[in-house]
Amino acid sequence: xxxxxxxxxxxxxxxxxxxxxxxxxxxxxxxxxxxxxxxxxxxxxxxxxxxxxxxxxxxxxxxxxxxxxxxxxxxxxxxxxxxxxxxxxxxxxxxxxxxxxxxxxxxxxxxxxxxxxxxx
Numbered sequence: 001x002x003x004x005x006x007x008x009x010x011x012x013x014x015x016x017x018x019x020x021x022x023x024x025x026x027x028x029x030x031x032x033x034x035x036x037x038x039x040x041x042x043x044x045x046x047x048x049x050x051x052x053x054x055x056x057x058x059x060x061x062x063x064x065x066x067x068x069x070x071x072x073x074x075x076x077x078x079x080x081x082x083x084x085x086x087x088x089x090x091x092x093x094x095x096x097x098x099x100x101x102x103x104x105x106x107x108x109x110x111x112x113x114x115x116x117x118x119x120x
Contacts, residue, residue: 009107011065012043020065020104030098033069039102041065047109054109062110071101 008021014029033039044063046055054060074096082091 006049007047007107007109008049009047009063009065010045011041012045012059013041017045020107022104022107025070025101025103026067027075027099027101029100030072031069031100031102033100035069035072037069038105039067039069041067047107064108065104066106066108067102067104069100069102073099073101075099 006021008019010017010019012018013031016029018026018028020026031039042059042064044056044060044065045058046053047060047063048054054063056063075098077094077096079092079094083089
């Protein structure tokens with residue numbers, strides 16, 4: 001198995017963090033992009049696999065994750081019930097979160113030259 005196939009990245013979008021690999025499909029909070037368009041995530045927290053894991057402080061420079069928007073829709077309904085016994089108080093309402101279905105197409109990593117390479 002190639003290193004790029006095993007490599008994963010942790011990205012931040014919509015106030016949440018996601019562990020993604022190339023080819024994976026995710027439901028993210030609604031993105032401001034049309035269906036079929038490419039989206040680039042710049043807030044990459046870490047990237048790599050095993051001993052080659054790079055961790056940013058807080059983000060990695062020159063590292064991006066590209067994705068393609070496949071679909072948009074609404075999640076299942078969440079029922080919210082507020083109730084206080086013997087107080088004649090009951091509230092019942094629901095919420096459906098909008099989402100964007102994306103497929104991770106590429107993880108771009110620009111390696112900084114090591115100190116040995118800079119001296120040579």
